[in-house]
Amino acid sequence: MAPSKTKHAKQACVIPGGFTVLSLQFSTDSVAQHKICVKEHRVRAEKTTQRPLDRTLFVLNIPPYCSEGVIKELFSQFGPVQSVELREKPGSFEHSGPKLAKYFTPAQKQGFRVGYIVFQKAISITAVKSHPHDVPLVVSTEQRPVWTGLQKWIHQYKQSFAQPDKLQEAVDTFMQDYDKRKEEEAERQKEEAEEQLEDEEGWVKVTRGKSGTKTRPHSEVSNQKALQKESRKRKRKELMNFYTWQHRNTQKEHIAELRKKFEEDKQRIALLRAQRKFRPY
Incomplete structure (x- = not known):
């Protein structure tokens, strides 16, 4: 007896490599569907809190019309989403310093990308992997419309004009963070210079550091003084x-x-x- 088609209609599609195939449909009126591959992100070499191993979902073949906000809204039906990261190719998490405002960030390349979705609960990963293959995820709905084509270009053109008050606010916020980081760096260098005192003969005074920290007898300041002393010796030679x-x-x-x-x-x-x-x- 042949198996019933309705029995396998609501099953997830798993391909070699451990990836689960999900269907994307741009709108309810669209006929064509797009396929994305999802998999639980488990990389032992990557020990970062931004991508916890038990709550991070790795996504392949994300279409260009899906931004980080769209992906977050799309996967929120499986559970609360903590963060979404889209990249051109897979790789480890890189901290690129303070986050800049949209006025100072270069435009990203348009194309298919990969993504890392971090959920607040680990059970959301299981819910995504068990989602039926024949039930597509609708990207653009009446509640969350996604602009494409001419409407998207018009919106991007309008958003490209920076309002003076918002631009000034972004600049002030960036400069405040920059000044704060510079003050912290200067204070740290001053503390290192005070802890590592070197006399004229080259002896380094090793002091007791703070609790839980190791003392460093060779700091940057002491190394610079040693180099200056050697240069003076060379000048005295014939x-x-x-x-x-x-x-x-x-x-x-x-x-x-x-x-x-x-x-x-x-x-x-x-x-x-x-x-x-x-x-x-």
Whole structure:
């Protein structure tokens, strides 16, 4: 007896490699569907809190019209989403410093991308992997419309104009964070300089550090002082071959020494010829 089609209609589609295939449909009126592959993100070498191993979903073949906000809204039906990260190709998490405002970030390349979705609960990963293959995820709905084509270009064009008050606010916020980081860096260097005191003879005073930290006898300040001390020693030494006449005399002495050795070798060869013991080979 042939198996019933309705029995397998609500099953998830798992392909080799452990990926689960999900169907994307741009809108309810669309006929074509797009396929994405999802898999639980488990990389032992990556020990970062931004991608916890038990709550991170790795997604392949994300279409260009899906932004981070669209992906977050799309997968929120499986559980609350903590963060979404879209990249051009898979890779480890890289902290690129403070997050800049949209006015100072370059435009991203348009194309299919990969994504890392972090859920707040681990059970959401199981819900995504068990989603039926024949039930597509609708991207654009009346509640969350997604613009494409001419409407998207018009929206991007309008958003490209920066309002002076918002731009000034973003600049002020960035400069405040920059000044704060500079003050913290200067304070840290000052503390290191005070902890690692070096006297004139080159001895380093090792002091007790804070609880849970290791003292570093060779700090950046002490290394700079040691380099300065070595440069002063080299300056005190006599400068050799500094003047042109010194260099010329050195060359003359070297040539005279070579000529002397050449004459000695000629005399030794002549003596061997006279004694009939000359063996050139």
